Amino acid sequence: MRVAVVGLGAAGAATACLLFDRGHDVCLVEQAEDPRPVGAGIWLQALGQQVLDRLDLLAPLHQVSREVSRVRMEGRGGRLLADIGYDALPGSTPALGLHRGDLFSLMFAAVRERGIRLELGARVTSVEPRTGGIAITVEDPGGPDARDLGRFDLVVGGDGARSRVRDSLGLTARDRPYGYGALWAVVPDAGQCGDTLYQRMDGTRRYLGVLPTGRDRASLFWSERVEEMDGVLAAGLDAWRERARPLAGPHAPLLDAVTELLPATYRSVRVRSSYRIVGGGRSAGVLLGDAAHAMSPQLGAGTSLALADAWTLAAALDRGKDGLTAALEWYDDQRRAHVRWYQWWTRLMMPVFQSDLSALALPRDALAPLVARTPGVPRLLAGTLSGDRTSPRRVWRLP
């Protein structure tokens, strides 16, 4: 098939490699002219690691990652709310803490090594069914003219939370920005973060996260109302440190190493269906990753879900004998329950972690230590964090 994959994030890069390896004619379209490793640390769960392993990228990723085997949550004054270890679920694999840029570099190298056709500096503006396939129109951000990239049998929208492919195909059911986002920084860490993701909350409006990031760095995430981010940045780093210090606990020295804070926002995205068939079944558009299901990042699941989508889509197309429609129906069906479980959890967690609903803080702080010690709960939480649940008992496996 002639396949256009839009977006060089985890979803798009993995899909391009997997479909290219299966003999499809793949073109990867990315808006950035010179894509580079950027961003902060991410927490990559066992599910995402499994997909990277199948792409032979896990071993090199280990070289630049640190194991994150615990999550510690504290309330006001450092009161312990929960301490969840992946070891609560026997046989589970801990997460990896790594720099988003390191994952990007590995995946981009995998795309380049294969000689996959790349269209860089090409922002997709529309995706339309035409005679002979789906037409993709792109704009060069530096130039005035729109270009037609040709006709494709399958367009894969891996273009993130603000997906143009999703909107062009009329698949958006919900696309809302969250009121809260995060200011983040990456700082050197001589090992004091150990193997623990640390989170301290004061009410629901103040929250500091410290994530081990690779071998010698840590990422700080400071919760902030989106509309107040500019004010916090304008007030300067010292003013921010004053606010953050009471939440930093043992990590207070890391605050002094911050030289710049950068803003990140999140969106909540749902789709009517993850695909649309056009041209009487001969061509189609399909979404994956944040384009299909962007959510807040509390569970550190987004990259793993995106990689699982990519693997499942490739497996769906392998079953091509029944046609494109049947393959994409199967893909959508495979992914639905798994994605829904994580959407449900993030819907539950966002108001409790990052919101104006301050009244929730008191019951959260009172109940969390009890709930986290209830038999069965640590195991459920460790399983959900690992990224492969569809319900408290059901595990989702890569097809």
Ligand SMILES: Cc1cc2nc3c(=O)[nH]c(=O)nc-3n(C[C@H](O)[C@H](O)[C@H](O)COP(=O)(O)OP(=O)(O)OC[C@H]3O[C@@H](n4cnc5c(N)ncnc54)[C@H](O)[C@@H]3O)c2cc1C
């Ligand atoms: C602050 C923050 C912290 C996070 N922490 C974690 C974490 O710890 N663990 C985790 O697993 N996930 C985390 N996530 C979520 C994770 O980043 C996403 O789920 C993941 O990056 C989704 O991958 P993707 O490939 O679908 O999209 P993206 O990574 O957004 O990639 C989309 C790509 O498409 C390109 N693009 C966009 N529009 C167009 C267009 N019109 N034309 C051409 N190209 C286009 C973009 O330039 C980009 O390269 C976090 C997110 C945020 C905001």
